[in-house]
Amino acid sequence: MTTPPSSTQPAPSNFLRHIIEDDLAAGRVTQVVTRFPPEPNGYLHFGHAKSICLNFGLAERYQGVCHLRLDDTNPTKEDQEYVDAIESAVRWLGFNWGSHHYFASDYFEKLYSFGVSLIQAGHAYVDEQSADDIRSGRGTLTQPGRNSPFRDRAIDENLRLFQEMREGKHPDGSLVLRAKIDMASPNMNMRDPVLYRIRHAHHHRTGDAWCIYPLYDFAHPLSDAIEGISHSICTLEFEDHRPLYNWLVEKVAEAGHFNKAKLPQQYEFARLNLTYVVLSKRKLIELVDTGVVTGWDDPRMPSLVAARRRGYTPEGFRQFVEQSGVSKSDGWIDYTVLEDCMRNHLNEVAPRRVAVLDPLKLVIENLEADEVVDCEAPNHPQKPELGRRTMPLTRELYIEHEDFMVEPSKGFFRLQPGGRVRLKYGFVAEYVSHSIGEDGRVAEVRVSIFKDSQSGTPGADNYKVKGVIHWVSASQAHWAEVRLFDRLFKVAAPGARREGDAPELERDFKDDLNPNSLQLVRVPMEPSLKSAQAEDRFQFERHGYFVADLVDSQPDEPIFNRTVTLKDSWAKG
Ligand code: ATP
Ligand code: MG
DSSP states (O other), X not given: OOOOOSOOOOOOOBHHHHHHHXXXXXXXXXXXXXXXXXXXXXXXXXXXXXXXHHHHHHHHHTTOEEEEEEOOOOGGGOOHHHHHHHHHXXXXXXXXXXXXXXEGGGGHHHHHHHHHHHXXXXXXXXXXXXXXXXXXXXXXXXSOOOOOTTTTOOHHHHHHHHHHHHHTOSOTTSOEEEEOSOTTOXXXXXXXXXXXEEOOOOBTTTBTSOSEEEOHHHHHHHHHHHTTOSEEEEEGGGGGGHHHHHHHHHHHHHTTSXXXXXXXXXXXXXXXXXXXXXXXXXXXXXXXXTXXXXXXXXXXXXXXXXXXXXXOOHHHHHHHHHHHXXXXXOOXXXXXXXXXXXXHHHHHHOOEEOBOSSEEEEEETTSOTTOXXXXXXXXXXXXXXXXXXXXXXXXXXXXXXXXXXXXXXXXXXXXXXXXXEEETTSOEEEEEEEEEOTTSSEEEEEEEEOTTOOTTSTTGGGSOOSOEEOOEETTTOEEEEEEEEOOSBSSSSXXXXXTTOOXXXXXXXXXXXXXXXXXXXXXXXXXXXXXXOTTOEEEETTTEEEEEOTTTOBTTBOOEEEEEOSSOTTTTO
16 A cells, blocks of 8 residues: 555546547447446445446436446355345435346356357366466466466367366366466466356355356456446456456357447546545454454444444535546545535535533523523524524523633633623623532533523624523433544554555554544433434534434434534644
8 A cells, every 4th residue: 555645636527427428429339337346245335435426427427227236256255234235325325226236146157158158169278277386377477377288178178177167076176267368468367367266155145056156357247248238437456457358258249148349348447545544345344353343334434334324425425426536547535525525515404403512510690490591593504494493591501611711711702700602592691600620620600691682682782792602401401422433543544654664564554543533422412302313413513513323322312423523623633
């Protein structure tokens, strides 16, 4: 992994659109068909969101279709749990595959017949060298490979052995089917790549029907061709596989299986690299398995199940993908770009509420203990159509500790000895006294209010106060658990080498975990929040956007996750 440059802001371009538009204009393609082809061996992460938004987004834009294809050709690592999670994540992002839901494993019979056709045309052979011999026989980047002694085996014998492989007559690793291309090709992928291997393993969908499984490089292009994919979009690391992709679809088309004029074309784009997270299923599985996080859906994880729990929105992801553009060269996107996209959307849709995260008791001396003043507050400052709500103001309130300073610093306009402050949506309050608790912190502040200063009433503005603070009624507050998250990793590129590292030092990305990424507090909030339903989103004024946790919230007992702060708190350092 390379160190991310300090700021990369790729221009939001999308060269894939140009390719598609040219293809449509020239009549090379009449219907755009894309696909999202995850392997069900883990949950989807933010990188996959990019691929999903691109594939489904392009299909939407050009009135085409996008297939959801589970690329389940590797039986030992795949599971139905992952299939379900993938489907639900794609749906959550707002995309719909309609009737186009496929599994590569549904093509096993067809793929096998393609193997047979390749053998018949002299394009594939069964090799019985050991895995080590195959590897060493491939040569290196500077040295050509050497032909397998089994390369020129007769077609009939290849057919018989391939069939025996399928019938389970040979143990794992004893035989493979290889393409017969060119052992001297400068592209290592073209040096007689392995197409099929024997694996006596149970498959989560096909059970024990098969004991040979196709490799990704074989199954993927041919699945694209079977489905009539027009534009097969993948990440840059597959650029070197493109010649093999083309070779396979052409050779199988020549054998009569596909229309040669309508073969899929592969296009590569730069994968999403995001600072402060890791985007690799293998590493994410490691975090789950070692118990660093509570699971794939731990709101600190960069997985889509976790994003949902965290309160990130599908609209935010779509905006993020649009804004970060599609490029041909690798770059890094700063995590704050994603957060800004979430803020933009949440600002639009999240009703405002009040919670006090660090409560300090405020006593209003000129209110009776049983007195309740209804204060009206808009649900959204710019959207009157979202209505208003009533907040009860009572003799005892909670305010934020930081909103009162015994010895105010310069520029501090909130409550202070001798001063006045406006209780938002309520009255102007004037300082009376305060007391200090055993811990040395202020324990209580006493004020009196000007009863003719209630917000929204005539004359209320005659009180010139600079500071406005938020509050909740102590007697009527609802107390709830709130989870405050910080970055899961404390460095931008977890696991990357840093300046001054000894040459032999190998960093483990887990050493870069932020030990303080989760803070739990139980805090008072507006009474109406008691009835928040799972996934309801709010802005808690001054504290950020919050969502009622999807998993742990109970009726009348919601738990709130902070999705994102109101401003980029990291930029302040
Ligand atoms: P990982 O590298 O995390 O294991 P993967 O690429 O092996 O992911 P797949 O299930 O094969 O996972 O991915 C499905 C699709 O998502 C592929 O087309 C892949 O190119 C794309 N994809 C994976 N990671 C990213 C990323 N960081 N940015 C953009 N697309 C990605
Ligand atoms: Mg993969």
